[in-house]
Amino acid sequence: MGFQGFVPFGLWNWLLLLVALKCSEASSDMNEFTNSTAQREPNVQFAAASSEPDEKIAVFALDYDYVQIPYEVTLWILLASLAKIGFHLYHRLPGLMPESCLLITVGALVGAIIFGTDHKSPPVMDSSIYFLYLLPPIVLEGGYFMPTRPFFENIGSILWWACLGALINAFGIGLSLYLICQIKAFGLSDVNLLQNLLFGSLISAVDPVAVLAVFEEARVNEPLYMMIFGEALLNDGITVVLYNILIAFTKMHKFEAIEPVDILAGCARFVIVGVGGVFFGIIFGFISAFITRFTQNISAIEPLIVFMFSYLSYLAAETLYLSGILAITACAVTMKKYVEENVSQTSYTTIKYFMKMLSSVSETLIFIFMGVSTVGKNHEWNWAFICFTLAFCQIWRAISVFALFYVSNQFRTYPFSIKDQCVIFYSGVRGAGSFSLAFLLPLSLFPRKKMFVTATLVVTYFTVFIQGITIGPLVRYLDVKKTNKKESINEELHIRLMDHLKAGIEDVCGQWSHYQVRDKFKKFDHRYLRKILIRKNLPKSSIVSLYKKLEMKQAIEMVETGMLSSTAFSVPHQAQRIQGTKRLSPEDVESMRDLLTHNMYQVRQRTPSYNKYSLKPQTSEKQAKEILIRRQNTLRESMRKGHSLPWGKPAGTKNIRYLSFPYGDPQPARRDRRAAEFTDNDSSDSEFPSITFNVHSRTGLLQDRHLTQEIIPMKSLHRGRRPSDFSYQRQRSREEHVGGGRRAALRPKPLFHAVDEEYESEEESEQDVSVIGSRQSPEHRPSREHYKSHSPLLRRK
């Protein structure tokens, strides 16, 4: 079963465990010593190179006490991280069980050690630490990485399911348990209704994101995925709100004095807390998006702004007793779209990774603490309560799922099948949330707190291990409708067309369709919000930068082979062909699909592969790196060969059009002018491709060119997407060298050789501007003619 994977994991962990053991032993021993050596302290300070064993040990004890808490916390986190590494070493494991299984196991192990060595664990968790420090990162990460479009497509169902589901579960479980408690035989009669309701609310906090990784293996369809994701997102918020309200009720002491007015007030409070939180979040999101508009020059503080504003939204909402969780979620969702466009590439990456890291740390700590609490004497085992809790959790979840989905299916275009509903039912895995809330129950109000904690632990362990491990096989067994991962542009196109067609027909019929709402929002967004919140001079769509990148890739290919790459349509007068371009490569398909999806406002047909515990490596980054590497290779070769490239051919060659890099010294004025024109073109011509490359040639002496040139127009053009930034900066210098000889004879074709006549005519005007040296001019004429001749596709009609 891949033991070799486990061995390093085991070794490292055993090592760490031994260290931990030693420390804890040492510290427990040392604690005694500190007391005894307290009197010796003054002596210790005077002792220089003391040979007395007492003084040495005394010093050590003081130090350990000093660092105990952070030391142990760090050890825990490290331990969990190593365990995760081991977990992922065996690659099939993440698909079999959720990662929370692993974390809990590690936590239990640590707990066992601590219990075994009779060591007092550091007080990691109390109410304020949890709510102020541990919870916000987890929620922030959930909100930030939420795939917005599918979320809003399904928002009706998600809200319906998440809110009502949580409420039904909470009250159902609470009430049923109360009824059970009434039965004298179980010895639970001192647990009153409010306590049961509170317990119900905290036990219904599910964390199904943990199973999403398992789902990914099975590639379940997108709406299902979104339901679970949405539930996870909103569930925390709702549960905490409910919890707080019920705690407030409990504090009222006089149970009998609760009148219907209070209950109504509670309900109203519930709504206000929820909506108010979201409102706060949105405001803070807009503010932070607005601020990132101005941070070009100090990009180092961009992540700071993002995090601080999110956290601030949480705190501000909490101040007013609104739901901080919903606030931070709303903030993240709002902020993401605009911030992503405004911040630099490195900030973007930093934000993502830091967010993952923070939430990972929080969650790890909570799980470990849970494990620590498991092994110990703080339990009260009551068979009846625990068994019934387990039973009711499942029963009520089933009831809520099937009832609520039955209703919402009436309004959905694509209803959820029974299989889907079964999967949703089974994915009710509890997580860190419910444990934390149970742990933080005030003992004064809950004399039987230990029982609650035990029950929560049992439910969590049961759901995480048993349900978590078996949900994968279940999904495969039920053969839940898979997402059809299309590799084909055609299918994408057709489906999009059909969606629009359907919307159109619905409009003609007079049927209300939710596309309209989305379209209206998009219009509003484009017209007002983006103007305020996004930096100027950005290509307003990532498509442009994506497209440029692909063009560059194409250009590089052509540079390398010296020929145009071929397709099934190409004119046969090419001497060589590049193999493998007959079929679209997956990246091209991917990029095209991105193009289509970003601009056609439709439901993506793929499963968003969201993994809570890791970030997908960006394929675009890989692409950029590849471009860079290939570029460098090519140019190194060209340097060696000494410009004896196929570029030397005057006829039958095209110009490579490169992005205009201001070279600086010899012709700064020219450069600036061109740059100015460039940006003018950019802003004025919205429909004309801002990819109008300008051709440069430098007549020698390019080797002197230095990297320190500023890429003014480049930067302004390429803010949008990530890898372009760094790759273009490097390529600058290369380009200059390349231009040394003749200008490369290839025109970078837009992806599939569609030569546009309009494009050409515009190009010519551009070329007038861009002509620098006299060498340029003779080149241009043959090339111009060549453009017109090379239009294989246009000829076909």
Add this chain to the structure above:
Amino acid sequence: MGAAHSASEEVRELVGKTGFSSDQIEQLHRRFKQLSGDQPTIRKENFNNVPDLELNPIRSKIVRAFFDNRNLRKGPSGLADEINFEDFLTIMSYFRPIDIAMDEEQVQLCRKEKLRFLFHMYDSDSDGRITLEEYRNVVEELLSGNPHIEKESARSIADGAMMEAASVCVGQMEPDQVYEGITFDDFLKIWQGIDIETKMHVRFLNVETMALCH
């Protein structure tokens, strides 16, 4: 009285012809009257009265589809100037949900009809093939919603799609071979994997006649 009587006869006739239920026909008739301004026929200009259709990127194609003689089953090509209610229903019938009660053959037939409707949307010059130019046209329209997409990208996508279609339908091509365009059979081949039945239908039960506003 007489008018009502003949109206219900007409309705029954239409029920037979198009397969809609009489309720649906009543509703659609009301909508038709709204669109046409109580005239017996609709022209292209009447579709301007549907405000939300403006937002639709393929608006012109949709409107055109209503007047396409091939969809109306009146001829192999060309556009009608105006359509009456029966034609309106004919077009709408392409969007009827596929009845679960139908047998396999009928389902296939329905599917083919729907796909044919789609094919006609692409093939604007009615030559039976979707050429590259037409494909490009479609993609440009689809992407026209976003003002910042250049035409180049749209064209590239269309070209890529065409290339793909060529490889699916024809397989490996000789260097000199020219791919003329996608015929209807090729189109069917492309659509084999996708289930059009669940996608291309409109629920006619909840039609509310919205007030048309300018």
